[in-house]
Amino acid sequence: MDVRVIERPAVDLPAWDALVQYRSFFQTVAWADVCAAGMGRQARAVFLCAFEDGVLKAGLPAITTRRFGLKSFFSMPYGTYGGAVYDPGVDDEFKRRFCGSLTTTLDTGRFWYIDITDYFDSLRLWSDCPLIRTRYETHIIELQDGVEFMPSDKGTAGDIRAGEKRGGRIVTIDSGRLNDFFRLYRLTEKRHGRTRLRYSREFFKAILDHLGRIDRLYWTGFEAEGTLIGSQINFVYGDTLFYWQAVSDYDKRWYKPNQALLYDAILHAGEKGLRQVNLGGSPQDAVGLRKFKEQWGGQPMAYDMYSYRSRLHRLIRR
Numbered sequence: 001m002d003v004r005v006i007e008r009p010a011v012d013l014p015a016w017d018a019l020v021q022y023r024s025f026f027q028t029v030a031w032a033d034v035c036a037a038g039m040g041r042q043a044r045a046v047f048l049c050a051f052e053d054g055v056l057k058a059g060l061p062a063i064t065t066r067r068f069g070l071k072s073f074f075s076m077p078y079g080t081y082g083g084a085v086y087d088p089g090v091d092d093e094f095k096r097r098f099c100g101s102l103t104t105t106l107d108t109g110r111f112w113y114i115d116i117t118d119y120f121d122s123l124r125l126w127s128d129c130p131l132i133r134t135r136y137e138t139h140i141i142e143l144q145d146g147v148e149f150m151p152s153d154k155g156t157a158g159d160i161r162a163g164e165k166r167g168g169r170i171v172t173i174d175s176g177r178l179n180d181f182f183r184l185y186r187l188t189e190k191r192h193g194r195t196r197l198r199y200s201r202e203f204f205k206a207i208l209d210h211l212g213r214i215d216r217l218y219w220t221g222f223e224a225e226g227t228l229i230g231s232q233i234n235f236v237y238g239d240t241l242f243y244w245q246a247v248s249d250y251d252k253r254w255y256k257p258n259q260a261l262l263y264d265a266i267l268h269a270g271e272k273g274l275r276q277v278n279l280g281g282s283p284q285d286a287v288g289l290r291k292f293k294e295q296w297g298g299q300p301m302a303y304d305m306y307s308y309r310s311r312l313h314r315l316i317r318r
Helices: 013-020 029-038 092-109 154-159 175-191 201-211 250-255 257-271 287-295 311-316
Strands: 002-007 044-052 055-067 070-075 113-118 132-142 169-172 217-224 227-237 240-248 276-281 299-309
Touching (some): 002 092, 029 044, 070 092, 132 287, 175 201, 201 217, 217 250, 217 257, 227 257, 240 250, 250 257
Parallel strands (some): 070 113, 240 276
Antiparallel strands (some): 055 070, 132 276
């Protein structure tokens, strides 16, 4: 096994695309490009790659950042799915060796913060794992061929058309609506009590710049009273639509923009022949969010997250 850390410009794109084609959008080079462009000048995309006889057999995508000389490692950032991806033909011994090479990479990198989201249980053979493992949860809606989706919860089903009946409409988000979207994003973060924004305007711009012309992005908004009052970002990959980010104006909540946008996205997934909708991570204490997803028929699915925080990181980020 020949294992190398490869910088984004040197990645063999066809080989990487073939490796991740049955996994997650968040493991693609396209998402790595978005993150590297949107997370600041110190962010860069790297790929831990394992070759056998010159053929790519395993890989792990990551973003590394540096601040005040201190380095962080994310696979992938913001809890999006990273972890390892394997060629279907490799055996468990190969996977163990690859996990061992990951340990070496993290040790030699001297990172003060590490975060790996392993949705596909790709690191279950990581015997010398130096990180803390915790369980997290998402919700999955399974779609049926030829059956138009409708949430089983009667109240939710009734809310879907509320905004349309009041004169609202669904629109596509492009660069001309980015400022309106970001205003809603700031309102949503403030409503949730967050004083520090998780994403910058540049991050959302990077999504449009890198994904706006391909069919992997489904970014819509809900317009009413002449302004944008809600928006939702989804990614399409393989057989899955990934519901990633939703924002809204709480003062216009009677239009039910979140319900209208989610229903539209699920119908879009059905029209594309997708098999499931991934509603995204749900913290255990987010009772309202979990209830919302269950009302749509989302079934919980657990996965692993691995993390490390140095003593200095814990001290500064208390």
